[in-house]
Structures are given as structure tokens and as C-alpha cells.
Amino acid sequence: MAPPRVGWPRRDPGRPDAGRRDTGEPVAGAFRVHRWHDRAVVALALAAVASGFGQFGVVAALGSVARGLGQVSHGATLADQAGLSGTVLGVGLGVIRLASLGSLVVTGLADRFGRRVMLLVAVGVGLLATSAAALSPTFWWFVAIFALGRPFLSAANALTQVAAAEETDKAGRARGVAVVTAGYAVGAGAVAILHSLAAGALGFRGVFALALVPLLAAPALWRWVEEPDRFVSAGRAPRAVPVWGAVGRRYRRRLLALVALAFAVSFVTGPANSFVFLYAQDILHQRGVVTAVMVVGAGVAGLAGLLVGRWLADRVGRRTTGVAGMVGLCACATVAYAGGTVALVVGYVAGVLAGGIFAPAIGSLLNEQVPTEVRASVAGWFGAAGVIGAVAGLVVFGAVANVHDRFSTAAVVTFLPVVACAALFFLLPETLGREPEELWGQG
Numbered sequence: 001m002a003p004p005r006v007g008w009p010r011r012d013p014g015r016p017d018a019g020r021r022d023t024g025e026p027v028a029g030a031f032r033v034h035r036w037h038d039r040a041v042v043a044l045a046l047a048a049v050a051s052g053f054g055q056f057g058v059v060a061a062l063g064s065v066a067r068g069l070g071q072v073s074h075g076a077t078l079a080d081q082a083g084l085s086g087t088v089l090g091v092g093l094g095v096i097r098l099a100s101l102g103s104l105v106v107t108g109l110a111d112r113f114g115r116r117v118m119l120l121v122a123v124g125v126g127l128l129a130t131s132a133a134a135l136s137p138t139f140w141w142f143v144a145i146f147a148l149g150r151p152f153l154s155a156a157n158a159l160t161q162v163a164a165a166e167e168t169d170k171a172g173r174a175r176g177v178a179v180v181t182a183g184y185a186v187g188a189g190a191v192a193i194l195h196s197l198a199a200g201a202l203g204f205r206g207v208f209a210l211a212l213v214p215l216l217a218a219p220a221l222w223r224w225v226e227e228p229d230r231f232v233s234a235g236r237a238p239r240a241v242p243v244w245g246a247v248g249r250r251y252r253r254r255l256l257a258l259v260a261l262a263f264a265v266s267f268v269t270g271p272a273n274s275f276v277f278l279y280a281q282d283i284l285h286q287r288g289v290v291t292a293v294m295v296v297g298a299g300v301a302g303l304a305g306l307l308v309g310r311w312l313a314d315r316v317g318r319r320t321t322g323v324a325g326m327v328g329l330c331a332c333a334t335v336a337y338a339g340g341t342v343a344l345v346v347g348y349v350a351g352v353l354a355g356g357i358f359a360p361a362i363g364s365l366l367n368e369q370v371p372t373e374v375r376a377s378v379a380g381w382f383g384a385a386g387v388i389g390a391v392a393g394l395v396v397f398g399a400v401a402n403v404h405d406r407f408s409t410a411a412v413v414t415f416l417p418v419v420a421c422a423a424l425f426f427l428l429p430e431t432l433g434r435e436p437e438e439l440w441g442q443g
Contacts, residue, residue: 032229034167036175041167043224044160045183050123050214051156052187054130057195057207058096058146058274065142065204092143093274094394100387102151107158107380111373115166116227118376119159124218126152127211134208146208154387157184158379165367166228166375170435174313177363178306181356187214189299192277196292231372254369255378257427261362262382263389264421265326269355270390271397271414272333276348279337279407286341294345298352305356312357317432318365319425325358326422330415337411368431 034040058065110118129149136142160180168176195207202210280286280294305325312321332354336347370378393414400410 033169033172034176036168036172036179038167039224040226041164041176041179043221043226044119044164044167045179046217047119047123047156047221047225048160048180048183049187049190050127050217051153051160052184052189053191053214054127054149054187054211055153055157056188057130057191057211058093065139088139089275089278089398091395091398092139093270093398094391095143096147096150097270097387097390097394099147099150100154101384103154103158103387104380104384106151106155107162107383108377110159110162110376114227115159115163115231115376116225119156119163119225120218120221122152122156122159123221124215125149126156127215131209131211134205154383155380158383159376160184161363162367162376162379163225163228165364166230166372167226170433171314173368174310174360174364177367178310178360181359181363182303182306185299185302185352185356189295189302192295193292195277196288196295233372251370251374251378254428255381257424258366258369258378258382259385260421261322261326261424262385263392264418264424265329265358265362266386266389267393267396268330268333268415268418270393271410272329272336272351274390274394275397275401275407276336276344280341280344283407284341284344286344290341290345294348297345298349301349301353302356305353306359307356309357309360313361313364314432317430318361318368319428319430321361322358322365322425323422325354325356325361326425327419328354329358330419333415334411337407339408365425365428365431368434369428 106118106122126149129152130146132148133142133146136145160183161177164176164180165173191207191210194210195202195204277291280291281288309321309325312324329351332347332351334347336344336351338347366379366382367375397410397414400413401407
């Protein structure tokens with residue numbers, strides 16, 4: 001059965017009313033869309049698996065990196081137990097995150113050269129650069145080498161979301177975004193479990209060398225990933241790089257709200273995710289098998305969260321679902337670092353559940369707010385704001401933890417104030433039950 005064709009005909013990007021009849025109703029049959037379980041969407045999920053495996057390695061293996069490239073002693077400070085101080089770790093992770101700003105250009109180029117080619121280039125280059133981090137002689141060499149691949153992996157993650165949103169219609173968009181999000185989670189979970197169970201045998205160098213394994217899927221991705229017909233029908237953007245002017249004035253208020261949300265959420269998830277395995281292994285001295293079970297439990301919770309989040313986003317609305325997920329993320333991250341293995345496991349698993357609820361809502365909302373010609377550029381700005389937010393969160397969290405030698409204090413100071421930022425969702429129009437093209441003429 002051929003995928004249905006829906007949407008609007010080719011149009012002039014300079015005319016906000018182009019692609020509509022005089023009645024304002026959409027014209028059917030303009031471009032083809034896929035169901036969320038079609039091969040084209042599943043291929044995007046496989047690309048997201050590869051991106052998650054490469055990108056999450058630094059989080060999963062941070063404790064091993066600190067021990068292997070730092071100096072562990074029997075003192076009571078964070079630096080003594082982990083091998084490197086909280087400030088050094090925070091700054092190093094911040095530099096890696098900051099390197100993701102390069103994804104703004106890589107992602108934006110997809111508005112010029114197409115989603116497919118830029119996604120495949122980003123996955124390949126990102127994994128190759130990440131595997132090279134296994135050769136790092138010092139911590140700062142590790143930071144520099146890993147940072148080279150980070151922009152490409154971040155761009156790959158953003159482009160899988162953009163392409164999934166464009167390959168589906170309003171009935172299946174939240175499902176498509178959820179499938180791609182699940183793919184990233186599978187890749188991230190795989191490297192976390194692998195490190196938890198085989199850290200002694202592999203070390204951090206073995207973990208990063210395994211980033212070459214997902215490249216085996218490259219031939220399949222080359223055949224299966226398609227150029228979204230929605231993008232082909234809309235035409236390519238006239239600019240080769242995503243500058244502010246590429247996003248029309250009528251959409252800049254939406255872009256500012258999305259950018260602020262990305263900064264706020266990443267201010268929490270940046271440090272919450274980056275320090276969790278170091279905290280488990282080097283501060284709580286949690287056994288590897290317990291950490292692996294925690295990750296598996298989080299995977300189940302994440303899948304449940306995606307299902308619930310998809311259902312809520314398609315019935316209650318994107319904005320309300322996003323608020324619930326964001327508040328849950330802040331609260332659960334604070335619980336995870338409150339102290340003790342039970343709090344960590346409960347907070348981490350519940351936090352992944354909240355993140356699963358959040359993902360379909362923000363992914364759908366992000367890609368439904370702006371025209372196709374600049375959608376990848378807007379995703380690039382969203383990702384760049386997330387990078388800056390994560391860096392700020394890492395520096396604040398690491399500095400507070402270093403001063404007080406307590407992760408619990410750092411969590412309260414860093415995470416809880418962000419709850420108020422959930423109100424930013426209501427600065428955006430609700431997109432439930434509407435195609436992106438229906439919102440183009442609205443400010």
C-alpha cells in the first residue's frame with residue numbers, strides 16, 4: 001500500500017498565503033507522507049541509534065575517563081574520589097557541549113542541500129571523530145578530540161527529528177518523533193549498559209573505539225533514508241547557512257520562545273545526564289550490575305514515557321504535555337542527586353519517564369511552528385540554545401558541587417529554579433490537529 005499524499009502544492013516562500021485555496025483550506029495530493037512505522041521513518045530511527053551511541057559515550061564513560069586520565073586517591077574530596085575536580089569535569093564537559101554549536105551550521109545546511117545527504121554525512125563524520133577519542137593521551141586531548149565529532153552527532157540527532165516530522169502527517173507526527181527519540185535512547189542505553197558491564201575489560205578507550213560499529217549500518221541507511229517529499233515540494237532555502245535573517249520576522253517570536261525553552265531544559269538535562277554515571281560509580285560506588293539494571297529500567301520507563309507523551313500530545317495538546325514533562329524533569333533530577341542509591345535509581349528512572357513524556361510534545365511543537373524552507377535552520381538554533389544552556393548548567397552544577405563537595409546542593413541550586421520556565425510553552429500557538437502549513441500565515 002503506497003503512503004498517502006497530503007499537503008500543499010509548491011509555493012512561493014515569500015507569500016504566506018501561497019499553497020492555499022481562496023477558502024484557506026489545504027489542497028490535497030501535493031506531497032507524500034509516511035506512516036510512523038514505514039521504512040523511511042524506521043531508517044531515521046536507526047540513524048538516531050547511531051547518534052545516541054556516539055554522543056552518550058562521554059556520559060556513560062565519564063567516570064572511567066576521569067580515573068584513567070586523572071589521579072584517584074583516598075581523600076574525601078570530589079577530586080580525590082573521581083580523579084578530577086568537579087570544576088575540571090564541568091569545564092571539560094562544557095567545552096564538549098559548546099562544540100555542538102557547530103551543529104547550527106551543519107543542521108542549517110540541510111535547508112540548502114537536503115535532509116538526507118546532511119544526515120548521512122553528519123552520522124559518518126561524527127562516529128569517526130568520536131572513535132578517535134579512544135587514542136587520547138590526556139583529559140584535555142580527550143575533550144578536544146571528542147569535541148570534533150560532537151557538532152555532527154548533534155546535527156544528526158536534530159535532522160532525524162526534522163525529517164521524521166516532515167515524513168509524517170498530523171495524525172502520525174508525534175508517533176514519528178517518538179520513534180526517532182526512542183532510537184536515540186536505544187543507542188544511548190546500549191553504550192551505558194555496555195560500559196556498566198564491561199568497563200573493566202574495555203575501559204573508556206574500548207567504549208569509544210566501538211563507535212565504529214554503528215557505521216556498519218551505513219549501507220542500509222544510504223538505501224533507506226529518503227528525502228522528505230514535503231521538503232522537495234517546498235524547495236530549497238536561498239541561503240547556504242542558517243543566519244537570523246533566514247527566519248522571517250513573523251516567526252521570530254516563536255523562535256525566541258523555542259530558544260528559551262531549549263536553554264532552560266538543557267540547563268537541567270546537561271548536568272543531570274552528564275554527571276549521573278560518575279556520581280553512581282565514583283561517589284556512591286554503585287556496582288556495575290546495579291547501574292546496568294538502572295539503565296534497563298530507565299529504558300523501559302523511557303518507552304512508557306514516549307507512549308504516554310505521544311498519547312497526551314495528540315489528545316491533550318503539545319503545550320500542556322510539554323509543561324508536565326519539563327516540570328517532571330526538574331523534580332526528578334533533583335531527587336536523583338539527593339543522596340543514596342535508592343534516590344539515584346528512583347530519580348533517574350522517573351526522570352527518563354518524564355523525558356519520554358516531554359520528547360514527542362517538544363519535537364512536534366518545534367517542527368510545526370515554521371515553514372519547511374527554514375525548519376532545519378530553526379532546529380539548528382534550538383540545538384544551539386540547548387548547547388549554551390547545557391554548558392551554563394554544567395559550569396554552575398560543577399562549581400557548586402566543588403565548593404560544597406555535595407551533589408545534592410548543586411542539584412537544588414541548579415535544577416529547581418528552572419521549573420518556572422515551563423510557562424514559556426504558552427507563548428507558542430497550540431499545534432494539535434493541525435499541519436505546519438496551517439500556521440504559516442499566523443504571527
